[in-house]
Amino acid sequence: KAGVTQTPRYLIKTRGQQVTLSCSPISGHRSVSWYQQTPGQGLQFLFEYFSETQRNKGNFPGRFSGRQFSNSRSEMNVSTLELGDSALYLCASSLAGNRDNSPLHFGNGTRLTVT
Amino acid sequence: DQQVKQNSPSLSVQEGRISILNCDYTNSMFDYFLWYKKYPAEGPTFLISISSIKDKNEDGRFTVFLNKSAKHLSLHIVPSQPGDSAVYFCAASWYNQGGKLIFGQGTELSVKP
Numbered sequence: 001k002a003g004v005t006q007t008p009r010y011l012i013k014t015r016g017q018q019v020t021l022s023c024s025p026i027s028g029h030r031s032v033s034w035y036q037q038t039p040g041q042g043l044q045f046l047f048e049y050f051s052e053t054q055r056n057k058g059n060f061p062g063r064f065s066g067r068q069f070s071n072s073r074s075e076m077n078v079s080t081l082e083l084g085d086s087a088l089y090l091c092a093s094s095l096a097g098n099r100d101n102s103p104l105h106f107g108n109g110t111r112l113t114v115t
Numbered sequence: 116d117q118q119v120k121q122n123s124p125s126l127s128v129q130e131g132r133i134s135i136l137n138c139d140y141t142n143s144m145f146d147y148f149l150w151y152k153k154y155p156a157e158g159p160t161f162l163i164s165i166s167s168i169k170d171k172n173e174d175g176r177f178t179v180f181l182n183k184s185a186k187h188l189s190l191h192i193v194p195s196q197p198g199d200s201a202v203y204f205c206a207a208s209w210y211n212q213g214g215k216l217i218f219g220q221g222t223e224l225s226v227k228p
Contacts (some may be wrong), residue, residue: 004158033214042221043159043204048214056215090158094214103149104214106158 002027004107006091012113018079021110025072025093031055032074033104034066037088046089049074050096078112086114118142119207121219130228134192138205138219141186145207149216150179150190153202162203163190195226 005024013019025032033056034046045058049068066076072093078085088111092104120139128134136150146167151159165172165179165188172179178191192199202223206216 031214033216035218043206043216043218045215045217050213055213058215092158092214096213103161103164104216105161106151108156108158 004091004093004105006089006107006110008110009108010111010113012115013081014115015081015083017081018077019081019112020075020077021089021091021112023074023076023091023093023107025074025091026105029093029095029105030072031094031096032068032072033092033094034074034076035090035092035106036060037090037109038086043090046076081114083114085112087112117220118145119205119217119219121203121205121222123222124220125223125225127225127227128195130197130226131194134190134195134199134224134226136190136192136203136205136222136224138188138190139186140188140207142207142209142217143186144209145217146210147208148179148181148188149206149208150177151204151206152199153204153221159204192224195224197226197228200224200226 007022031050033048037043048056052068063079068074088109090109092106095102149164150162153159181188202221204221205219
């Protein structure tokens, strides 16, 4: 069974630009969550989508948005990039979102560098 | 406000010995706890979890203990192997939060041959 796939693996953008990251969950998984990892703040929850609906949201500004498609694939978008957005962005999928022996399974992430 | 804390940034253990990684939490609403292992340039890999209705869960060489009164959990790895060298994160969640996990800062485990 293929794992969680994130594309691209690396991305370099300039301040003010926008970026879209993609995530394909494990087949059959309907929940997709996004996390940001930085050296200072660690792993922080961005948002979760389940059956194409945002089910939960972390404390990030509105520049961070996402969506989920009918095949459970998900994208996240960051607009008006700032230097502080440089981070590893991780996507995780699960059957039902972290319950009943259904833990989150993470992809290898997209490393975003903003210059 | 860090709700999940791993106070030891690093831990070094001899191969074959026990590794004990600790995690403290402050939010009494948490009812589900997980441990993840992370190698460089890879995403976190799920290791083991425990519900707040239990105080122990075992899976092979990995055992997680939960002390609710102390708001403390620990991961025991016995015996430790060099391939266990990685960063270990504990994470917590609570009812109806779906895919939202609160992570600790991580502990880097080094297992020396």
